[in-house]
Amino acid sequence: MTKLVLAPISRVPGQVQIELEIEGGKVVRSKVAGTMARGLEATLKGHDPRDAQLLTQRICGICPVAHGIAAAQALEKAFGAAIPENARVMRNLLLGANFLLTNIYHFYQIALPDYVHSLPLAPFTPGPAITPTLPVQANAALVQHFLLSLEMSRTVQEMLAVFGGKMPHPSAVVPGGVTENADAQKVTAFRSRLREVADFIKNVYLPDVHTLAWYNPQAFAYGAGAGNLLSLGAYPLKDGLRGQPEFYFKSGRYTNGQPGEVDPDKIKEEFRYAWYEGDSFQSEKPGAYSWVKAPRYEGTAYEVGALARMVIHGHSGVKALGDKAFSAMGRHIARAEESLLLAGALDEWLNQLEPGKPVAVNLNPTPLAQGTGITEAPQGALLHRLEVKNAVIHNYQVIAPATWNASPRDDSGKPGPLEQALVGTPVPDTTNPLEVYRVIRSFDLCLACAAH
Amino acid sequence: MKPISRRKFLELCAASAATLGLSQTLLPELAEALNGVLQKKPTVLWIQGAACSGCSMSLLNSVHPDLKALLTEIINLRHHPQLGGVSGQSALEHLRQAAEQARGKFLLIVEGAVPTAAGGNYCTVGVDAQGQAITFQTLVKDLAAKASLVMAVGTCAAYGGAAAAKPNLTGCKGLNALVDAEKLINVPGCPPHPDWIVGTLAHLVMYGRPEVDDFGRPKMFYGGVVHDNCPRRQYFDNSTFALTFGEPGCLLEVGCKGPMTFADCSLRQWNGGTNWCIRSGSPCISCTHPEFPAGSLPLYGRMERISFAGIKVTADTVGKLAGTATALGIGAHLAGNIIKGRVGILKKGVQRGGDTVDKTGAGPN
């Protein structure tokens, strides 16, 4: 048996360390450790509840919109505020743009260098030692698109600025709504950029993913994991406070192949193998190996992210992949298909903005309250729980997507989703465990979010 | 060929602020200036600690020079955890080698704060050959000692920022507490504008260290106050205040900290001139401030450090707060209005809280 310790893992936001045991050319056991914690939840305590929105955004500069929306929702639930229609629509536009940004960024900047020779330019070189599977020309095209994707991330960030004020860390989502007004000029500014990005997704990104998949069929054969999926749902089509919320991306679970519902109250964080005792850090705790806790739904670990969303949404292209969807390559296809779907939806939602109509209501904070905000971040299910006492934040809990995916073993010793997915991955060369990196990066992990 | 004069460069930075971003004007001149001047692009090593990656994402928004031009023409970025290629021990080995090869000559860029509690164990960045974890704190100390200059990108790296907010369980520190002031340049912001990062880099490459203020921030970007050139300034002068988000008016009553904030956002704007905080109706939360976020709380509450109610606050009182750049900023810009009695008359009849200057001091120590 060979033991490998992999750290740092480049191109994964935040710090992660992976330990592997390899036998017979395959991973037989793995440990995924988040090695950075900031303790941001504790910094919220004692402050004006309305500060939660902009402060929790600072958990992640890549998916700040999702944190902002989850926190704003938690506050609105706690204080019983119904946000104006314009605010609901604008938040959907912002969240959708953040999804496009992250999905494109993830494929080209994070995942691609594990498959193609990247730019012969520092810091991209030296890159991973790979044996190219793509014909030279296809490889060259992907490298060109890698550069093009940088332009796209700029363009999408401009879309986010149109209604969000700026990006990263948009300013315009506030408890009670948004601050930016809808007008024809902004709609045009958003739409013209959206069309450009939608073109890119349709004509470049999605075809690129399929090209990569075509030349790397073996990447469908590893990285499956247990196949249990969970989505909390996102993009409300009606405001939940005015009736049953209805989501574009539905909430749901997939457990051993069986669909099921989600009750957010059944999500609990376990920490036997994490450096915590309750909410307090315990950096010397014996047996613990990660700053990431282990969220579980009725004791089960669930994979979250685009694959979960597309399976639960019933996306035909992803469904058609069957079991192959659960793989290092399948997750990339799910993200690309999702991007195409969203680009179309955003174009429609843009028409729902009503210039001149209100965008925010005043929040009437009460001294004692609690609320939960649930949405999807691009990387997966996101939950914020807020408790207010004496008019200040008494407790705040964030369960981020990578808290699920990069979780360590739970109280019963069962491994987290990435830990499960790594088992069985071939390692033909222990000095260059390329397939392992591909599995790690097929999850859109953010370790800054995971432990926060 | 000679590089453009420093004066011309600074003009370009400022001129672009008034138009469409550094990027629009800088590169043609810069490319010309660099042509043949830089025999060798300086080595830059970028490391990340207790960070959210927002600063790196912001860098991607640099328009002109865009990331590719920056990397091909201006700097030799030999390490960046999110753009870089290799992983595992070879990544750290590569970083170590790059630092040795350019010892005493490279620029170290740090993103994120440095956790110092529990021996630095709240952030480890890899393992050594013996399997021992290497803390970010050790890495920063090691590399900073070998670098010619250290650039803190973002408020967390510069002063601790969100990562160091109370109770700061991880003992996060900004580089201002760890690196000698002469060796350090701070480019704060949560995140910083890409022009601030790239413009500071370009200045370093061509002319060396830019002139900085008391908090280590390049004056060319942080020399003015947001409130100064704010498009809502007319509302402020006329005491027309927005009381709900989305309303027209000065944003002071909904939390704007523009008067205490040194940054050029009001001119430069964000994301290629698309928008920025105050233009979108959101208060400035003073994200470039050495005390951010603590000094800006409550974010949607009216500035606590100095309140404008009643004309009791005289120019003298404001003047007494001088001695910190923050107070100077407020003093210079509000004193005039306070004397003229413009500040303090609310159009919408809001009930206000305190009406005196906060005695606890108005700036970071």
Ligand code: SF4
């Ligand atoms: S207080 Fe803020 S919104 Fe009002 S004029 Fe000053 S910077 Fe602008």
Ligand code: SF4
């Ligand atoms: S306007 Fe204020 S909060 Fe917004 S980016 Fe500039 S300094 Fe930061």
